Amino acid sequence: MSIEQKVFERKRFDKKRLLEYGFQRENDSFVYQSDFMNGDFHAYISVTDKGVITGKVIDTMNDEEYAPLRVENLQGAYVGQVRNEYKNLLNDIADKCCTTVLFAFDQANRITEQIIAKYAVHPDFPWEQSQYQSYGTFRHVDSGKWFALIMNIKWDSLLKNENQNTIDIINLKVNPEKSEDLTAIKGIYPGYHMNHQNWISVVLDDTLSDDEIMRLIENSFSLTNQEKHKKIDLQRNE
Numbered sequence: 752m753s754i755e756q757k758v759f760e761r762k763r764f765d766k767k768r769l770l771e772y773g774f775q776r777e778n779d780s781f782v783y784q785s786d787f788m789n790g791d792f793h794a795y796i797s798v799t800d801k802g803v804i805t806g807k808v809i810d811t812m813n814d815e816e817y818a819p820l821r822v823e824n825l826q827g828a829y830v831g832q833v834r835n836e837y838k839n840l841l842n843d844i845a846d847k848c849c850t851t852v853l854f855a856f857d858q859a860n861r862i863t864e865q866i867i868a869k870y871a872v873h874p875d876f877p878w879e880q881s882q883y884q885s886y887g888t889f890r891h892v893d894s895g896k897w898f899a900l901i902m903n904i905k906w907d908s909l910l911k912n913e914n915q916n917t918i919d920i921i922n923l924k925v926n927p928e929k930s931e932d933l934t935a936i937k938g939i940y941p942g943y944h945m946n947h948q949n950w951i952s953v954v955l956d957d958t959l960s961d962d963e964i965m966r967l968i969e970n971s972f973s974l975t976n977q978e979k980h981k982k983i984d985l986q987r988n989e
Contacts, residue, residue, distance in 0.1 A: 752915075752916075753806075753821075754821070754834070754837065754838065754841065755804045755805060755806045755841060756804075758838065758841040758842060758845055759804050759841070759845055759849065761851055761852050761853070761855055761885075762845050762849035762852070763802060763849060763850050763851075763852055764781075764798055764804075764848055764849055765848055765849065768847060768849075769781045769783075769798060769848050772844065772847055772848050774798065774848075779799060780797045780799050781797070781798045782795070782796070782797050782798075783795075783796045783844070784796070786811070787836050787837070788832070788833065790811060791810070791811060791812070792808055792809065792810060792811060792817060792833060792836075792837075793808070793811055794806065794807070794808055794809075794837060794840055795808075795809065796840075796841075806837075808833070808837055819833075820833060820834055853874060854885070854887070854901055854903065854919050854955075855885075855903050855917065856903075856918070856955050856956060857957075858919070858956060858957050858961065858964075859901055859919040859921070859955040861961055862901075862921065862965070863887070865961065865965055866889055866899065866968065869965075870889070871892070872889055872890060872891075872892060874887030874888060874889055874901065875887065875888055875890065876888075885902075886901070886903075887900070888900050889901075891972075891975065896975050897975070898923070898924065898968070898971045898972045898974075898975040899921055899922065899923055899968055899971060899972075900922040901919060901920070901921050901955070902919070902922070902943070903917050903918070903919050904917060904918065904920060904943065905917055905918075906918055908943065909940055909954075910940075918954050918956060919954075919955040920940075920943060920952045920953060920954055920955060921953050921955055921968075922942050922944075922945055922951070923950065923951055923952075923953060923971035924949055924970075924971040924974045924975055925967075925970065925971070926970075926974070927948040927949055930947065930948055930950075930951060933967075934951060936959075937958055938953060938954050938956075938959045939952070939953050939954075939959070940953075940954070953967060
């Protein structure tokens, strides 16, 4: 993941605010240029209409892109200063030109809005470890039992294909007798870090429609709600 992608992973650009900040419209993109570190470096930042951001840092001494910026294992004082100054510029743009969203992928945020509207529950983020802090659970209001979990993971974690790009997924409960048929559908996989007979993982990259995913969520909500009532009935019979 690039420096730009890390800063703007959960940001959405406001086109009006981009223009107010100083971005210029060029074809299907917004472009911003700025010198930093006393003019030793020149930043060229582009944001497409679809919200894809890219950036270049030019060393003004030789008018070439400053390659050490992208080499993570280079941690010298000078390259560290350049990297920090560039990140400061990106963070300033993020603060002034973007809104923050809960999840990285648009479909994950749309599905979240629909869950909130239908079930009146908001996601909570119970894990303190930094790599899990973005994992959001949706729980039954009365029992606290969760019926959906949205995570951002590497494709390699899901498919073991060495793809280091990330994807938002949602884990949902299913009837065990239906799990095999469901995982034969494109975009649905055995539950990540869950029992593969009882849980599935659905990628939130618009492979499946919002309506299809909401039907799976409704089923997961029902199944986990049934477990709660079974427990209550057992307690009454004791």
